[in-house]
Amino acid sequence: MSKAKRLLDILLFVSAKKKFTAQEVADEFNISIRTVHRYILDLSDMGLPIYAEQGRNGGYSVLTSRLLPPILFTEDEAVSIFFAFQSLHYYRDLPFNTEMKSASHKLYSSLQEEAKQKVDKLQSYIAFWNPKRAIETPLLKAVLEVAIENKNLHIQYESKSGTTTKYIHPIGVYAHDGLWYMPAFDLTKQKILLFRVDRILSIVESEENKEEFINLEEWFGNTYEIKQPIRLHVLLSREGVRQCRSEPSLEDLVVIKEDGTGYIDSIIDKGELNFTSPLFYRLGMHAQIVEPNELINILRQQAKDILSMYPENE
Amino acid sequence: MSKAKRLLDILLFVSAKKKFTAQEVADEFNISIRTVHRYILDLSDMGLPIYAEQGRNGGYSVLTSRLLPPILFTEDEAVSIFFAFQSLHYYRDLPFNTEMKSASHKLYSSLQEEAKQKVDKLQSYIAFWNPKRAIETPLLKAVLEVAIENKNLHIQYESKSGTTTKYIHPIGVYAHDGLWYMPAFDLTKQKILLFRVDRILSIVESEENKEEFINLEEWFGNTYEIKQPIRLHVLLSREGVRQCRSEPSLEDLVVIKEDGTGYIDSIIDKGELNFTSPLFYRLGMHAQIVEPNELINILRQQAKDILSMYPENE
DNA sequence: TAAAACATGACAACTACTGTCATGATTAAA
DNA sequence: TTTAATCATGACAGTAGTTGTCATGTTTTA
Numbered sequence: 001m002s003k004a005k006r007l008l009d010i011l012l013f014v015s016a017k018k019k020f021t022a023q024e025v026a027d028e029f030n031i032s033i034r035t036v037h038r039y040i041l042d043l044s045d046m047g048l049p050i051y052a053e054q055g056r057n058g059g060y061s062v063l064t065s066r067l068l069p070p071i072l073f074t075e076d077e078a079v080s081i082f083f084a085f086q087s088l089h090y091y092r093d094l095p096f097n098t099e100m101k102s103a104s105h106k107l108y109s110s111l112q113e114e115a116k117q118k119v120d121k122l123q124s125y126i127a128f129w130n131p132k133r134a135i136e137t138p139l140l141k142a143v144l145e146v147a148i149e150n151k152n153l154h155i156q157y158e159s160k161s162g163t164t165t166k167y168i169h170p171i172g173v174y175a176h177d178g179l180w181y182m183p184a185f186d187l188t189k190q191k192i193l194l195f196r197v198d199r200i201l202s203i204v205e206s207e208e209n210k211e212e213f214i215n216l217e218e219w220f221g222n223t224y225e226i227k228q229p230i231r232l233h234v235l236l237s238r239e240g241v242r243q244c245r246s247e248p249s250l251e252d253l254v255v256i257k258e259d260g261t262g263y264i265d266s267i268i269d270k271g272e273l274n275f276t277s278p279l280f281y282r283l284g285m286h287a288q289i290v291e292p293n294e295l296i297n298i299l300r301q302q303a304k305d306i307l308s309m310y311p312e313n314e
Numbered sequence: 315m316s317k318a319k320r321l322l323d324i325l326l327f328v329s330a331k332k333k334f335t336a337q338e339v340a341d342e343f344n345i346s347i348r349t350v351h352r353y354i355l356d357l358s359d360m361g362l363p364i365y366a367e368q369g370r371n372g373g374y375s376v377l378t379s380r381l382l383p384p385i386l387f388t389e390d391e392a393v394s395i396f397f398a399f400q401s402l403h404y405y406r407d408l409p410f411n412t413e414m415k416s417a418s419h420k421l422y423s424s425l426q427e428e429a430k431q432k433v434d435k436l437q438s439y440i441a442f443w444n445p446k447r448a449i450e451t452p453l454l455k456a457v458l459e460v461a462i463e464n465k466n467l468h469i470q471y472e473s474k475s476g477t478t479t480k481y482i483h484p485i486g487v488y489a490h491d492g493l494w495y496m497p498a499f500d501l502t503k504q505k506i507l508l509f510r511v512d513r514i515l516s517i518v519e520s521e522e523n524k525e526e527f528i529n530l531e532e533w534f535g536n537t538y539e540i541k542q543p544i545r546l547h548v549l550l551s552r553e554g555v556r557q558c559r560s561e562p563s564l565e566d567l568v569v570i571k572e573d574g575t576g577y578i579d580s581i582i583d584k585g586e587l588n589f590t591s592p593l594f595y596r597l598g599m600h601a602q603i604v605e606p607n608e609l610i611n612i613l614r615q616q617a618k619d620i621l622s623m624y625p626e627n628e
Numbered sequence: 629t630a631a632a633a634c635a636t637g638a639c640a641a642c643t644a645c646t647g648t649c650a651t652g653a654t655t656a657a658a
Numbered sequence: 659t660t661t662a663a664t665c666a667t668g669a670c671a672g673t674a675g676t677t678g679t680c681a682t683g684t685t686t687t688a
Contacts, residue, residue, distance in 0.1 A: 055686025070384030080410035099394035303617035369655025
């Protein structure tokens with residue numbers, strides 16, 4: 001077997017253990033100890049951060065965590081990785097910040113001058129904007145780890161009604177619009193609730209949960225399950241059509257007529273009305289609600305509230 | 315020099331040219347042609363997609379685009395790259411989709427079984443949610459390229475008032491909430507406008523522009539420049555505080571009092587009032603606007619509109 | 629003090645690599 | 659059609675690199 005291949009095998013063998021002796025490697029690959037010493041010297045020369053402890057109970061250790069075999073990337077693939085990192089630029093708290101930094105440093109330093117410029121340029125012409133939150137999410141990594149380990153949790157949570165304590169089973173975490181959310185099964189209330197990770201004040205790990213829960217992807221799919229069906233029927237002007245099509249929850253429902261105006265006529269869940277009403281409030285004349293009366297009443301009630309807060313005689 | 319090192323040098327030399335002959339390589343590195351042939355066979359065995367054209371004017375070509383030298387990633391770095399790719403999962407159109415796929419395939423296949431499971435698990439517990447838009451953005455890559463090349467553009471754009479033609483200089487593109495936006499300098503109106511890339515119907519490249527324009531990052535910084543200052547003074551209930559702190563444009567302005575209620579008293583740009591009014595409408599009783607009267611009037615007017623659209627007698 | 633480990637050098641046996649020469653095949657230009 | 663420029667492959671001897679064995683040191687801990 002060629003030396004290069006053998007070195008690689010040893011690299012992988014060695015980076016998977018936290019400590020090993022030359023004898024172990026010699027036995028594993030059927031080579032002499034002298035050769036193992038020579039190989040380790042070679043790996044060390046190649047930059048692998050390996051060090052030896054002298055004496056009885058001594059041995060070698062590798063400082064980095066487990067290594068992958070060398071990978072040949074094309075320049076374009078490297079650019080795509082930078083591009084993906086770029087997309088996380090506007091998040092304040094991320095679970096893998098340090099690893100991302102060292103990975104991009106390794107990539108960047110092996111790019112040729114020309115490609116470096118390309119990457120720099122790309123990064124000044126493309127961005128993934130998120131509101132750069134001042135809000136810290138210190139417990140993000142901790143919560144993610146517990147979720148992956150399938151454990152239950154006791155949390156202190158800052159909710160509408162003040163600080164409360166919950167006993168939950170996390171389903172996963174997701175980022176949206178610069179904030180981190182955690183859907184979780186509330187073991188007391190026996191239903192799934194959505195928490196904001198930055199509002200979690202403290203966590204206490206509890207036992208592992210063997211039960212099968214819905215996973216994050218399924219949860220996304222099921223979020224819009226209709227429990228209390230209600231008919232939504234709205235007539236839209238051209239501008240109304242345009243704006244509704246930018247609204248993720250409604251874009252699929254808009255029907256466009258030949259003259260550019262349109263309408264929505266669909267069955268939605270009653271619970272969604274509260275989220276929908278601000279949109280129709282904003283649209284004003286551009287959206288004429290035909291049904292349901294509940295939605296009209298919400299809008300009318302809110303309008304009355306506003307008028308009573310700010311009476312005419314100022 | 316060791317064979318491994320020499321092979322690497324040749325790999326880099328070779329992957330940077332689109333075509334080369336054995337003689338060229340032999341001259342470059344002062345080795346015999348026979349050895350070059352042997353080396354090329356080795357590289358080919360290692361999986362480099364290299365092929366030869368026979369005969370006069372023949373030579374070798376490498377099929378992939380330029381390669382980087384082999385990189386040793388740690389397992390954690392690999393995971394961070396998957397994590398970054400994951401963040402782009404919910405975008406429909408991306409400029410580097412195919413490269414991202416091949417890069418993640420290379421990474422994934424060199425992970426050990428255990429690490430593969432870790433990655434799979436991570437991906438089912440963490441997500442970066444964006445409304446999964448039905449809207450296509452076919453011109454995204456084209457627009458990005460033109461922006462990088464610093465060129466002017468003629469575009470057809472679907473705006474409020476129908477299809478219009480614009481002559482612009484793009485500043486960059488950015489993604490927000492699942493949609494792609496392009497701030498650009500309108501060369502006719504001589505000011506910066508914001509376009510939605512999915513609403514661009516066609517583009518025609520024009521001449522390169524030598525002038526220095528603001529770049530994307532500067533533009534983000536300058537967006538909130540105050541042109542018409544106006545005092546915003548609002549009293550907030552506890553719930554009002556909570557909600558305003560989740561609003562990126564307001565979170566920095568909220569002052570919290572000891573009892574948990576709070577207020578905003580700050581100078582903002584008059585143009586922002588239109589974007590702010592839906593929030594205060596939604597907050598209703600939780601936000602008592604003291605100033606400006608303009609904002610109160612907007613709310614009152616909108617409330618009146620709503621009430622006139624849906625009169626009491628139903 | 630002895631045992632277990634790393635560290636290093638010398639040397640002969642073995643293996644791999646290299647250059648030279650030879651021969652063929654394929655292709656395009658003269 | 660011939661010729662020159664290419665890749666492709668084999669043989670072989672000389673050179674260079676790698677390996678195992680043996681020897682000797684050093685460091686650490688039981």
